[in-house]
Amino acid sequence: MEDFMFYDPEDFFDRVTEALRRGDFNVAEKLLEEYLKSHSEDTQSRLLKSLIQEAKGDLLGAITPLEEILIIDNSNDLALYSLTNYYYMSLDCNKAIECCDKFIALKGTQDSEEAINLRKIKVQSLYAQGKYSDALEQIEDLLKLNRKDEKMIVYKAKIFNINGSYDPAKKILNPIIPAIADDGLLGHAYYILATSYYHLGQTDMSDEFLYKSAELNDEFGMRWLKLKLAAEWNQQMNQNKNQN
Amino acid sequence: MKITNENYLVTLNKVLDDIDTKPHNKVLPILELLNKFDGKDIVVLKALTHIHFRRKDYAKALHYVLNALDIDPEDTQALKYKAWLYDQTGDNKLYIKTLEHLIALGKADFEVYDQYAEYQENKGLILNALGSYTVALGSDENFHQATHAAIGGANCYSKLGAYGIANEIYDTVLLVHPDDKIALYGKAYNYYLNNKINSAEKICKKLVSNHPDFQHPKDLLDLINKQKEKK
Secondary structure: OOOHHHOOHHHHHHHHHHHHHOOOHHHHHHHHHHHHHHOOOOOHHHHHHHHHHHHOOOHHHHHHHHHHHHHHOOOOHHHHHHHHHHHHHOOOHHHHHHHHHHHHHHHOOOOOHHHHHHHHHHHHHHHHOOOHHHHHHHHHHHHHHOOOOHHHHHHHHHHHHHOOOHHHHHHHHHHHHHHOOOHHHHHHHHHHHHHHHHHOOOHHHHHHHHHHHHHOOOHHHHHHHHHHHHHHHHHHHHHHHHHO | OOOOOOOHHHHHHHHHHHOOOOOHHHHHHHHHHHHHHOOOOHHHHHHHHHHHHHOOOHHHHHHHHHHHHHHOOOOHHHHHHHHHHHHHOOOHHHHHHHHHHHHHOOOOOHHHHHHHHHHHHHOOOHHHHHHHHHHHHHOOOOOOOHHHHHHHHHHHHHHOOOHHHHHHHHHHHHHHOOOOHHHHHHHHHHHHHOOOHHHHHHHHHHHHHHOOOOHHHHHHHHHHHHHHHHO
16 A cells, blocks of 8 residues: 555545546545545545546435535535535425525625526526425526526426416427527427427427427426327227227 | 147247237146256246246246246346246345346346336435336336326435435326325325325325225324324
8 A cells, every 4th residue: 555644635625536547446546545545635636536426327426525625614615605506406405495595605705607507506496396486586597697598488487487487488488499509408498499399289299399409318308208209109009909 | 738849849839829819728838848848948847937937936937037047147037937936935135136137247127127217216225226226117117107207306316305306207207197095195105295284185185986895095184184183
């Protein structure tokens, strides 16, 4: 075992970075573990450890080192920023919101690019929890800063649909569709449009957007389409049975 | 009837055509003759597994599926039979191990992911279960069982406190199947967890009236009533 007490930290991080560049997560992890044994208060190595876990697809594993950082230094903005994302991704929405609020309080501004990113995650967290009016309030605040914020318009339309305001949902979504560059967001916007048109009785339009959404692999659009096709398939099978 | 090299394939094809339409006692003796003639034919071994599985003779089904897997240890259909057999016989450890084996081999399909998700959900691994339900839905090429995976996913979101997303999924299921009692109950229970007691109660009352034999909404109504009494 190497003695990391006598290791030059710069050289150590170079070795970890090099291992990461090779995609050798196990070596990088082992190096970090050894280093942390002799530098228990080190935050940078914990950030790296978190990144490795995320790259390995272990979301909960990515959260632990960041939580450890906050125990050592509760005003570590990088840890708070990443934790907001990871907590939301693991659907621990209360904690995501808490970290977002702490980050903003720490930075003293809610209008920086980073703060805005986290406020959008807060909107998504509130929506996920079913706190629609709170989410809408946050959305309106964010739209005051950027009235063309596509993600926030998509979420606003989602809430309109939930409240039964299908026509307003459609009206705010349609104009932004050509501007959405992100396929994930576009797929979700199509799914929301499909929902609006469905409830407005325009099933042809609904189907068109539903297929577009599924083509872009939107989880919600794909789910709806499969349910619809399954129902049609079962109906067809029953008809065939009755005919026989 | 005597099986020979000449009539083997014709007999096999005929018996496979009849397997799901003719009674067991018509199909089974022929399959046994085929197996006696060539004990190493995996198609016959799987057909024998299928018949015994349907007859609920799980010991015999397991005997044949293990023989089939001796011939091809990675045969997807045989591995799936093995899993369902362990499920039926209550051998949970081997059931899960077989599902995991199928997933590791990259041969898991909708059913495997769906069942594995259910196991993860019951074990409290909700986030993993959510992932497996989503993969299940994605790999359901024929769209036959989408409702189970969709409701399973919604239940997971609800258990994680993501009541809004759960509600959205229950609503999607209800768009396609407006009277699906499991989706309606899921929606009611999601409302209950989210402290929207009146909405939960309304759905449960409707369910109790439309499906008097469905126990879950009755239990939830009891729970709601007890809470109201306490207040």
